[in-house]
Amino acid sequence: MAKQSKKMTFAVDDYIVYPKHGVGRITEIEAQEIAGLKLELYVIRFEKERMTLRVPINKAEGSGMRRLSNESTMQQAFTTLKGKAKVKRTMWSRRAQEYEAKINSGDLVSIAEVVRDLHRGDDQPEQSYSERQIYEAALGRLAREVAAVEDIDEAAAITRLEKELAA
Secondary structure (H helix, E strand, O other): OOOHHHOOOOOOOOEEEEOOOEEEEEEEEEEEEEOOEEEEEEEEEEOOOOEEEEEEHHHOOOOOOEEOOOHHHHHHHHHHHHOOOOOOOOOHHHHHHHHHHHHHHOOHHHHHHHHHHHOOOOOOOOOOHHHHHHHHHHHHHHHHHHHHHHOOOHHHHHHHHHHHHHO
């Protein structure tokens, strides 16, 4: 059993990262009775997806929900972006599954790896439709967290990330 002091607590208006959905904001904490049990839930709003998610407070940590990345994790993600792309020579379907798993892990550095590996410079061949879809998903997820951490809008975050990739 986890110690109470170690338990993560979030407050209304906190920005959080939920692995499968990215950056959201806690709009309220509500109590509901479900099947005779009283539950306290975080109500999380994901603006980009126009979606609201309710996560039981006692399940938040187990679901992978976390605070926004700190400065050192951000730096690590930017360092990863500048690295050399590591594209495995496996079938695209297998790589696509691995990329999707990294995006849905909610780990900022893993998402940065996907962006780095799928980024195409102007001098490189065109991406396939599915590569482009996964790249856009990873770039958007990364940009939303950068935007939330640096308090800028998503478009500015994408511009910043693309400059890092081109450098």
